[in-house]
């Protein structure tokens with residue numbers, strides 16, 4: 132569908148909602164994942180809560196399955212106000228919102244619990260505040276587990292196994308440099324191009340979590356999943372800042388609380404989906420192997436040296452490392 136077609140459909144959807152429920156504002160949100168994926172369900176739950184708590188004055192329509200485009204495009208849409216909401220990874224913000232570099236650094240988090248402790252605390256607040264100059268209000272951070280390499284050729288058990296292999300990485304220079312530091316070649320490309328690029332041999336593999344590997348069916352073209360778990364990067368759920376600022380103070384509080392409530396729901400759904408997807412990919416023939424992570428961790432110094440370039444970021448890194 133053309134962009135004009137989508138815009139027309141969205142305008143029609145808003146109009147129908149107004150007709151059905153009186154003065155209702157429908158907020159549009161994008162997600163690259165299919166319906167039922169934990170991020171899509173987290174945002175839908177947020178929509179239910181704001182509906183209930185504003186007596187139906189607000190509703191959310193989630194355009195899942197990349198209906199509005201790939202993440203880089205939908206980030207532009209939410210920044211410019213074409214859509215009001217968006218759920219994306221933080222990696223594509225690494226070049227524009229400097230503080231997002233910190234959670235994207237390889238092996239910065241020791242575990243998902245460590246990531247939660249950091250993102251639910253002052254560092255999380257500092258990262259949220261850094262989105263505002265980019266025209267965005269962060270409503271929530273959602274879970275995305277750990278990202279690992281998978282490929283069509285062989286199990287990766289040592290750093291040396293990655294030498295010369297070609298991987299798609301998420302669109303961030305940190306991920307390009309992370310792969311290079313391990314001796315691999317990295318190509319950043321949109322998520323929707325990964326399947327065919329592996330299938331046609333343009334790349335050997337990619338890196339992601341089990342639910343993405345499963346739902347995007349990458350398992351069909353790359354069966355070796357090696358658990359190096361290089362990043363535990365949370366997702367971000369954002370709102371166009373002008374749209375948020377236009378809400379009454381009371382509604383802003385309702386939105387913030389609903390988003391916070393949706394985090395608990397999304398984390399539960401995530402844990403369940405992660406286990407379900409791991410079982411599903413194994414049933415589909417994936418070969419999953421553990422990795423001795425220490426040599427991978429040791430190889431990351433050049434990535435930190437290159438990207439942690441100023442005292443603000445260095446202080447954040449130190450604080451993350453000191454967080455229990």
Ligand code: GTR
Nearest residue numbers: 219220275301322339340343
């Ligand atoms: C997924 C993430 C998506 C998208 C994708 C990617 O884990 O949930 O938002 O960023 O990775 O690799 O492009």
